[in-house]
Amino acid sequence: MSIIAKMNFGMRSFERINYLLRPNKSVERKMLSEMLAGISYIGDLSSYYYIGLGAVYFADFALFHKQLGISHMVSIEIDENAIKRCEFNKPFACIELRTGSSSTVLPNLQIDTNNSIIWLDYDNMISDDVFSDIKTVLAKMTPNSFFALTINAERSCLEFIKEDGEDDPVQALERVIGRDRFPKEYVGKRLTEKSYLALLYECLMNQIESSIITRNRVSNRPVVFQQTIFFEYKDGARMMTLGGFLFYEDEVRASLEKMAIQRLPFYKSGSDPFSIKCPILSPKEIQALNSLLPCDPMEDNRFKNSALNKFPVDNNMINQYLSLYRYYPSYFEVLL
């Protein structure tokens, strides 16, 4: 039985969780959308292609179509049995469904002739396909395109990949990732929640770097992958998203300046993740907090706005709220 099947008793991930109700995921989408809007300062955003794994909810597709005006969209769906449902659920006619695994569908998409935003939002763990897709995308993608991928980073899920005779989840992980890709410093070490995330980050970045080196070997105008996001969040299982832009090396600075994305609070170009953590607040608390915002960050454990210091909610939660209040989702029950 596959890992996913073991974990979920045969249910597909979109059947387990309603993607629309995952608050941290929702924040991630909106943050990403805000960053991608910066593309309009370096190119014609409406001519970009969006390539994603839409499943049946297409939340990212709907958002990017509405917010960014993108209307060339391709959703890759591996599950044969879900195709009809996916087709039915497409929120806009401009979404084209392509059946198959991302590793064989991606090479046939014309990302070498069209600028694109590619977000491979896998809901499973790291796998050969993830590495293969990084290589494909970075070998073909045009400069000024954006590429992100999301994978499961929940340490406890490692239990599911253990095979007979493997008592250590790290051993199993080394097998799954492959000896040649597994960073030597983690061999035989115990994995903590944080070191697992660091390991995954390193594996993905190594693959990204090596794909770029290979690409530049024969090119007279080198490109770089400029990491711009590294999210970590947990709606159910912990997930991580790593992404960035492909730029010509000689344009990185200018492009980043034009797009002005470095000032975004969630901009991350290194191995330190931005944690998305929606605090659970009541509607009344949210309204009251909003009326005091925006507000400068804390100083000496105290908020600059003194009203916040007296607010009857834990300071940690207030801080979390401050870091993402503009993206905080609101949920209402609606009778359809």
Next chain:
Amino acid sequence: MEASLKVNADPAKSFFVSMLIKDITLRDAIGDLIDNAVDAIKARAVDKDDLSLYSVVVSLDEKGFYISDNGHGMDVQVARNTAFNFGKAEKHVLMENSIGQFGIGMKRAFFKIGKNISVHSVANDSRFDIDIDVPAWLVQKEWDFKFNADTLEENVPQKEATGFKVTITDLTDDAQKSFSDKAFITLLQNEIEYEHMLNINKGLSIIINGYTLVSTNVSLVCNEEIRPTYWENVTDNLSIKILAGISNKNEEEGGWYVFCNDRLILAKDKSANTVWTGGKGDGVALWHAQYHRFRGFVFLEAKDSSNLPWNTTKTGMDMDSPVYQDVRVHMILMTKQVMDLLDKLKAEKEKDNPVELQKLNRAIDCAVSNDKVSVLDLRANPYPRLSNVFVFPKRLYSPLRNKDRTSVQYYISKEEFSEAKSALKVDSAKEVGRKTFEYYCENELWDA
């Protein structure tokens, strides 16, 4: 070499020769001489794509080796300065660029095959003969080979047809053994047939021990709905053209083919040297049944053959060459493009999907029997038919969906199974299961 001669031999010379022949197999030594012959023929041919007037004749047995061609012949100048020269200055050049037309390859091949070598060359305005007695040469101080004085003519237009002939006798032990082995000859014929398929296709005759090699016609399926993927990068120094697609399902013939200047370097490759590294490597999954239809072709061409990313014995690619590394990235991508179809063909057959419902498989089978196009035609005129996308009729893909079917598995006693099997007159356990289930449905269920 006899021991007595070895003692007196120039140690540098003996060492040089022994190192030279260590790096090459007999089979590749012969391949080198054939390559030289083909080069000479191309140098003479007016239309490089029509070689029908030319031939290379090779014969070999336990007594000797013979090769001749009706190419351009070897100019005395080339023979003197490069081909038969071991001078110090020249040696550096040879080491740096050891794949040239008359570089180290020819001498290496001679030494590998035998001890008594006789060369006869007629070019447009020069001719010469050279006889080399290897043991004698090893003991003499000078490195150069000497023309047979009475045969040398320079700047004299020749009446005789041009060409180059080599006869080698007093074979080395290895050569003697191999050349008397029928299996070696057959293997040689088969491999040269592959290596020079493009030149044979252009009309060149290569005859080995009386057998005229036949061109393997390489083709890919290409019609309205199925188009190979194509990528090219053509510059003055190097032209790269890559094609990938499908053809007959064939475990043996499938894989990647890499040509350098029309000479096949990698044939039917299913290894990590091309793309098949396994999922943990930087390429794709290991070669297996699902990919038997796959064919990929790489054509590298360079005026200066030192720009080609092959190894010096022309038996493989130089994996460290940036050029080949880039080519390989494209090969991997293009393999994945075709795998999109191959994966679907497999998925469509699963779950006992009845053959008549396998629309994509049927379309592909039909195209494979009817719509194959020569790879050379595709290479010559790629546009507008081809692009860097593998095109196939995705809309025909009709796998059986899970919710329509389920599988039944259980164990029963072998005895009862055998009885039921012979009573049902079927061959497989699957059929026994199906028939017994159908029997139940027919007899017990009202609406079945």
